Amino acid sequence: xxxxxxxxxxxxxxxxxxxxxxxxxxxxxxxxxxxxxxxxxxxxxxxxxxxxxxxxxxxxxxxxxxxxxxxxxxxxxxxxxxxxxxxxxxxxxxxxxxxxxxxxxxxxxxxxxxxxxxxxxxxxxxxxxxxxxxxxxxxxxxxxxxxxxxxxxxxxxxxxxxxxxxxxxxxxxxxxxxxxxxxxxxxxxxxxxxxxxxxxxxxxxxxxxxxxxxxxxxxxxxxxxxxxxxxxxxxxxxxxxxxxxxxxxxxxxxxxxxxxxxxxxxxxxxxxxxxxxxxxxxxxxxxxxxxxxxxxxxxxxxxxxxxxxxxxxxxxxxxxxxxxxxxxxxxxxxxxxxxxxxxxxxxxxxxxxxxxxxxxxxxxxxxxxxxxxxxxxxxxxxxxxxxxxxxxxxxxxxxxxxxxxxxxxxxxxxxxxxxxxxxxxxxxxxxxxxxxxxxxxxxxxxxxxxxxxxxxxxxxxxxxxxxxxxxxxxxxxxxxxxxxxxxxxxxxxxxxxxxxxxxxxxxxxxxxxxxxxxxxxxxxxxxxxxxxxxxxxxxxxxxxxxxxxxxxxxxxxxxxxxx
Amino acid sequence: xxxxxxxxxxxxxxxxxxxxxxxxxxxxxxxxxxxxxxxxxxxxxxxxxxxxxxxxxxx
Ligand code: HEM
Ligand SMILES: [Cu+2]
Numbered sequence: 001x002x003x004x005x006x007x008x009x010x011x012x013x014x015x016x017x018x019x020x021x022x023x024x025x026x027x028x029x030x031x032x033x034x035x036x037x038x039x040x041x042x043x044x045x046x047x048x049x050x051x052x053x054x055x056x057x058x059x060x061x062x063x064x065x066x067x068x069x070x071x072x073x074x075x076x077x078x079x080x081x082x083x084x085x086x087x088x089x090x091x092x093x094x095x096x097x098x099x100x101x102x103x104x105x106x107x108x109x110x111x112x113x114x115x116x117x118x119x120x121x122x123x124x125x126x127x128x129x130x131x132x133x134x135x136x137x138x139x140x141x142x143x144x145x146x147x148x149x150x151x152x153x154x155x156x157x158x159x160x161x162x163x164x165x166x167x168x169x170x171x172x173x174x175x176x177x178x179x180x181x182x183x184x185x186x187x188x189x190x191x192x193x194x195x196x197x198x199x200x201x202x203x204x205x206x207x208x209x210x211x212x213x214x215x216x217x218x219x220x221x222x223x224x225x226x227x228x229x230x231x232x233x234x235x236x237x238x239x240x241x242x243x244x245x246x247x248x249x250x251x252x253x254x255x256x257x258x259x260x261x262x263x264x265x266x267x268x269x270x271x272x273x274x275x276x277x278x279x280x281x282x283x284x285x286x287x288x289x290x291x292x293x294x295x296x297x298x299x300x301x302x303x304x305x306x307x308x309x310x311x312x313x314x315x316x317x318x319x320x321x322x323x324x325x326x327x328x329x330x331x332x333x334x335x336x337x338x339x340x341x342x343x344x345x346x347x348x349x350x351x352x353x354x355x356x357x358x359x360x361x362x363x364x365x366x367x368x369x370x371x372x373x374x375x376x377x378x379x380x381x382x383x384x385x386x387x388x389x390x391x392x393x394x395x396x397x398x399x400x401x402x403x404x405x406x407x408x409x410x411x412x413x414x415x416x417x418x419x420x421x422x423x424x425x426x427x428x429x430x431x432x433x434x435x436x437x438x439x440x441x442x443x444x445x446x447x448x449x450x451x452x453x454x455x456x457x458x459x460x461x462x463x464x465x466x467x468x469x470x471x472x473x474x475x476x477x478x479x480x481x482x483x484x485x486x487x488x489x490x491x492x493x494x495x496x497x498x499x500x501x502x503x504x505x506x507x508x509x510x511x512x513x514x515x516x517x518x519x520x521x522x523x524x525x526x527x528x529x530x531x532x533x534x535x536x537x538x539x540x541x542x543x544x545x546x547x548x549x550x551x552x553x554x555x556x557x558x559x560x561x562x563x
Numbered sequence: 564x565x566x567x568x569x570x571x572x573x574x575x576x577x578x579x580x581x582x583x584x585x586x587x588x589x590x591x592x593x594x595x596x597x598x599x600x601x602x603x604x605x606x607x608x609x610x611x612x613x614x615x616x617x618x619x620x621x622x
Binding site: 160163175176181184186187188189191192195196216218219222223226230259262263266268270271273274276278280285286287289293294448 | 586588589590592593595596598599600602603604605606607608610611612614617618
């Protein structure tokens with residue numbers, strides 16, 4: 001048994017061989033789907049750039065479907081399964097429960113993802129990844145998604161099994177580390193998410209085969225968004241765990257308060273999923289009580305959780321940096337942070353961009369009255385490219401810069417490019433988020449091939465500024481794509497051709513802050529908390545938030561002038 | 564681990580540390596799993612689908 005473990009020279013953690021192999025497999029699959037899906041995203045953006053208008057209509061909707069499924073579902077969830085195995089087996093110094101079943105899960109997910117891609121590329125399933133009925137895709141499109149969902153559910157069960165083993169075999173003492181707790185949160189959300197997906201897609205699959213007469217459209221939308229929205233919350237919970245993990249591993253940060261951070265995760269567990277209702281704010285037949293309860297009261301509690309993390313992650317870094325000797329002024333800790341380390345830089349950019357771009361705009365969209373200003377416009381993809389691209393994807397890229405040396409045990413190649421990559425991708429992601437939101441504010445529809453309405457029976461003109469926004473969106477899409485391709489080249493290149501890291505190289509060229517391995521794998525808060533710099537950052541955030549919120553109410557009041 | 568209360572300061576290692584209720588909730592992943600699945604199932608899915616089921620059917 002013991003020969004299945006190795007001791008990591010960087011972190012001192014015991015690493016279970018089969019767990020390591022599974023982490024690798026899931027991470028590699030994730031990156032492959034990011035590549036495929038990202039390229040489809042570029043094609044979509046270049047089509048919506050009216051001066052280029054690259055794809056014909058049918059291929060546009062095909063590409064959009066492939067983009068949504070590959071990046072939002074397959075890239076994200078494969079990577080999250082890798083993270084779950086890491087946060088359980090590795091951080092708890094434990095063996096992974098039933099590696100064989102974990103491989104079955106992996107095979108199901110991979111088979112399902114490939115099957116869904118084939119269905120989309122065959123052209124009969126351009127139904128968008130939301131696949132709203134009564135639009136009908138080919139049966140193997142739904143079957144692919146179902147297999148993927150079942151596989152992911154099994155993988156989540158392996159994670160919970162590993163928690164049980166770690167407890168029984170006493171591989172850790174007291175509470176699990178905060179990063180593992182965040183992973184528990186993500187896994188809990190995943191159970192509800194994946195179950196919702198399977199529950200609605202199985203009858204839809206039967207319907208596509210002609211075995212079920214009809215699927216109620218409204219019920220479909222309710223249950224489907226239990227999957228579609230909640231999967232974003234797996235992304236959020238996993239991203240926040242990654243923030244804490246990278247902070248611990250790169251600057252040795254400990255949470256400023258374990259209690260508060262865990263309570264914030266508990267708010268996620270209790271309330272985050274209810275916000276799925278914001279996708280149904282204009283659906284008829286559902287009461288305002290249901291809409292307002294689920295989006296306002298519940299959503300605000302969940303947002304509170306995010307704001308706590310948004311403050312406590314930079315706060316923890318400030319405390320650690322001050323302890324590391326960077327005490328100068330209010331922001332000396334931030335200026336002297338390891339900005340040349342792509343793991344740190346990607347993480348911090350992710351925190352900032354997620355908060356300012358994704359977070360604030362999400363609250364606007366989740367408010368029933370304000371939602372109507374931008375419902376189904378490009379503002380919506382603009383918002384979620386702020387959360388899931390500038391936030392989660394960037395954070396996952398950042399931790400990959402640690403996974404490659406620590407788990408794949410390879411030195412990074414193209415280190416210079418790696419240093420720039422988070423900034424490049426972050427800039428591109430910021431641009432697509434901002435300019436899609438700008439176009440959405442000007443009324444431009446999402447999921448629409450021709451914003452010029454060239455052969456429509458009724459002429460309609462968007463303001464010229466809207467066309468400019470889509471041009472800018474295209475330019476930043478190119479920047480994001482270059483950043484994305486750079487990431488893939490560095491990661492795949494390092495895995496294949498990077499110098500092998502043995503104990504000697506690890507000692508000569510450490511990638512983890514001294515003691516970071518122990519910090520990330522134990523619980524306990526920082527002992528002295530002084531965060532004047534973070535307090536100012538948070539104040540700026542709140543100010544922007546309040547301002548933007550009121551600007552939108554003002555804007556709403558102008559939509560229907562009363563006088 | 565590093566910052567937990569030092570047993571000796573609390574009156575000897577023997578004195579059982581009482582675990583606060585909140586902590587024992589947070590330390591129980593399966594209880595959390597139950598809460599995390601039950602809350603959205605009831606308040607979002609079941610409530611939502613019930614409302615749709617009560618929409619009168621046109622004839
Ligand atoms: C190179 C990077 C990317 C570019 C240039 C890009 C661009 C776009 C564009 C232009 C749209 C179309 C909006 C519309 O017409 O409705 C879109 C949709 C979307 N993107 Fe991206 N994106 C990128 C990366 C990502 C990533 C990494 C994710 C998820 C992790 C993502 C998730 C989505 C989703 C879910 C949609 C909506 C699809 C639908 O409406 O069915 N994108 N993206
Ligand atoms: Cu949502």
